[in-house]
Amino acid sequence: EAEVAQSPRYKITEKSQAVAFWCDPISGHATLYWYRQILGQGPELLVQFQDESVVDDSQLPKDRFSAERLKGVDSTLKIQPAELGDSAMYLCASSLGTSGISETQYFGPGTRLLVL
């Protein structure tokens, strides 16, 4: 069964350092989402791609976060510099993205980030 892949699974870094997370969606899925989940809370959308284009980054802290999906397949989320409050689980999800309206999202295992 096809799955969303993420790496690394765990990342420990010191504040002010740069970190990057990688996501490979299910093959053929045009829409890719990055969510952040703080411990004890539900996930919140950071950025959404349709193919290589950003369609929603309204909740992305653009002073320190960036995301790209250059070839419309895999994606990278970067934080520079990391802050203590960035400690969270970063989840990637994908959906077919062909119907023009909401579709089932499939989630990866997540990357757990700890900033010291």
Add this chain to the structure above:
Amino acid sequence: KQEVTQIPAALSVPEGENLVLNCSFTDSAIYNLQWFRQDPGKGLTSLLLIQSSQREQTSGRLNASLDKSSGRSTLYIAASQPGDSATYLCAVDRGSTLGRLYFGRGTQLTVWP
């Protein structure tokens, strides 16, 4: 902004009990509602998806209902098992082309033998 609330925040029950998890949302203009399961330190697994035109969905021992007009959904788990222990998240989708999901904080379920 859509607000999603889940009650209770935590639940601990003995094996075999039937139980109900509750989800409420503030904006009834939704496209669908999903229930997810999340094991500790893991990603999300979709359990059930209810379209706004539907009243309920069933999968095995799970049954989810939706009352869009009152902004409520319930997840019913029959004959609970220790393997059901996890956090259950409710998420609503407004149905725009953006497809953003709005999540509740979840109900942490523990089923003890």
